[in-house]
Amino acid sequence: MDKRHKMEILLAINDITVEDLFGMIQSGDITKEEMIANNLNANKILQIQALQSKVVQSKITEEDMIATCREIENGKLDSGKIKKLFIEGAINEELVLRHTSLTPEMIAKIRNYQKQVTPFLSWKDLPPLQKGNTDLYFFGMPGSGKSCILASLFYYMDKQAMVNINNNAYNPEGTKYRLLLKDEISYGILPESTAEEGVNYIPINLKNNDNNENLHPLNFIEMSGELFKKAYEQGINDNTLAARNYLNNTNRKLIYFVVDYDQHVKSRTVSSGASQSSIMEFILAQLDEFGTFKNTDGLYIIVTKSDLFPPGTDRYDYALEFLESNYKSFIANCKDLQKKYKNTNKFDITVYPYSIGEVKFQNMLIQFDMRSPKELIEDILNDTFRGPRNNIFRQLFGK
Numbered sequence: 001m002d003k004r005h006k007m008e009i010l011l012a013i014n015d016i017t018v019e020d021l022f023g024m025i026q027s028g029d030i031t032k033e034e035m036i037a038n039n040l041n042a043n044k045i046l047q048i049q050a051l052q053s054k055v056v057q058s059k060i061t062e063e064d065m066i067a068t069c070r071e072i073e074n075g076k077l078d079s080g081k082i083k084k085l086f087i088e089g090a091i092n093e094e095l096v097l098r099h100t101s102l103t104p105e106m107i108a109k110i111r112n113y114q115k116q117v118t119p120f121l122s123w124k125d126l127p128p129l130q131k132g133n134t135d136l137y138f139f140g141m142p143g144s145g146k147s148c149i150l151a152s153l154f155y156y157m158d159k160q161a162m163v164n165i166n167n168n169a170y171n172p173e174g175t176k177y178r179l180l181l182k183d184e185i186s187y188g189i190l191p192e193s194t195a196e197e198g199v200n201y202i203p204i205n206l207k208n209n210d211n212n213e214n215l216h217p218l219n220f221i222e223m224s225g226e227l228f229k230k231a232y233e234q235g236i237n238d239n240t241l242a243a244r245n246y247l248n249n250t251n252r253k254l255i256y257f258v259v260d261y262d263q264h265v266k267s268r269t270v271s272s273g274a275s276q277s278s279i280m281e282f283i284l285a286q287l288d289e290f291g292t293f294k295n296t297d298g299l300y301i302i303v304t305k306s307d308l309f310p311p312g313t314d315r316y317d318y319a320l321e322f323l324e325s326n327y328k329s330f331i332a333n334c335k336d337l338q339k340k341y342k343n344t345n346k347f348d349i350t351v352y353p354y355s356i357g358e359v360k361f362q363n364m365l366i367q368f369d370m371r372s373p374k375e376l377i378e379d380i381l382n383d384t385f386r387g388p389r390n391n392i393f394r395q396l397f398g399k
Helices: 003-011 018-027 032-037 042-059 062-073 079-088 093-099 104-112 146-159 172-187 225-234 261-266 276-290 315-326 328-340 371-383
Strands: 134-140 199-207 215-223 253-260 296-304 348-354 357-360 364-368 395-397
Touching (some): 018 032, 018 042, 042 079, 062 093, 079 104, 093 104, 104 364, 134 146, 146 199, 146 296, 146 371, 172 199, 215 371, 253 261, 253 276, 296 328, 296 371, 328 348, 348 371
Parallel strands (some): 134 215, 134 253, 296 348
Antiparallel strands (some): 199 215, 348 395, 357 364
């Protein structure tokens, strides 16, 4: 089909029968996505999907479906892919219930899940950070769990009614992102990784548990793991982590390094380039050179997916042992920085073993665990309040 004929069809897309449209898809002349992009009406989309399902079903045996069920149960497919299989007719509910641990309620959740558009921005599109707030930075590799940490924090804040909405309008896209993360994790589907080169910041006035009139003005800054790796390759500059005077403003700062425990374990058998420890150690030195620690009140190391720690171990003890054994150079450099700034800007180094709860099928949250977000929020309240800390039992190293 030539381009002119194709354009004529797309312009008159809703005047053509479903059967003819389906034939064009089957022949490869026009894709369903191209038809949808040219405003194919919703009813015709559903009819085409039904025809596609019939074609798929006619080619798939029960044995094929059972094999797919095994892949689902083994965690090889996430909720989005499982939903697509249901739509295409590549699996049916009867066999899924028989050959996986999915329940009717989980299946309904997967079928009804609608992914929202995530409002990731580029540095140039972000407004300046609010002055006088404490800036919270989350640094980590792609897929390390930064978005899931934020989602769990915002969900916990919502359940505790801790967010004051006065400054929500300062960065509307950041507020939308916070609400999206909170809604997705409350639905039980984990958020996707931040888009490559994506960044956003969320301004929040956090209420104090002891006195709701006491507000903690915060800026949560999240950036993609790709930007973190890019900073390792190119150094900290306006194209990676330092745009818009974010790192060198006069706001107080809390710095979070996110270590993916599962990724570390897998890296023993699968090489994936520079290690987490190497990249974190490099970024640590860059932040020091950039002067960030002059305004830093806390340096934190979050070990995510702590639910995968060996059974029967104390989560804090094991997290400390894990870091001391595998990130010894990074930890030593953190201690050196702590000593370097002890006379001008004292800060603690704290470790968190972090788990959002039980996750199955890659991104389905079966049971939410409030413990980790509660601990982190309590420390945020302590560290953004000009008074003594009361979480000494979790300090990794003393002042």
